[in-house]
Amino acid sequence: HLAEIAFAVAPGAHAVVLMDQAGWHMTGKLKVPANISIVALPAKCPELNPVENLWPFMRDSWLSNRIFTSHDNILDHCCQAWNTLVDQPWRIMTIGRRKWARRLALLHK
Numbered sequence: 001h002l003a004e005i006a007f008a009v010a011p012g013a014h015a016v017v018l019m020d021q022a023g024w025h026m027t028g029k030l031k032v033p034a035n036i037s038i039v040a041l042p043a044k045c046p047e048l049n050p051v052e053n054l055w056p057f058m059r060d061s062w063l064s065n066r067i068f069t070s071h072d073n074i075l076d077h078c079c080q081a082w083n084t085l086v087d088q089p090w091r092i093m094t095i096g097r098r099k100w101a102r103r104l105a106l107l108h109k
Contacts, residue, residue: 005036016037
C-alpha cells in the first residue's frame with residue numbers, strides 16, 4: 001500500500017501518512033519508501049483517526065441487525081457496504097470530519 005502511495009506522490013514532494021499503532025503499522029519489517037514519512041497517532045486516541053468513524057457508520061447503516069448465513073455471506077455484505085460507501089465520497093468526507101478540527105483549522109487561517 002505504501003508503494004502505491006509513494007508512486008502517486010509528485011516528483012520532489014514528500015507524503016506524510018498518519019497511522020494508528022496497530023502492530024502491522026509499527027513493525028520494523030514495514031518498508032517505507034524514501035518519499036514517505038510515517039507519523040504514529042497516539043495510542044488509544046481514535047478521535048484523531050477519522051476513519052474510526054466509518055466503521056460504526058457502516059455497521060449501523062448496512063451490517064447490523066441481520067443474520068449471516070455463511071462466512072462468504074459476511075464477506076459479500078461487507079464488500080457491498082464498503083462499495084456503497086466508496087460510491088459516496090461526500091459522505092466519507094462528512095463522517096470523517098471532526099468539528100473540533102474544523103474549528104481549529106479556521107482559527108489558524
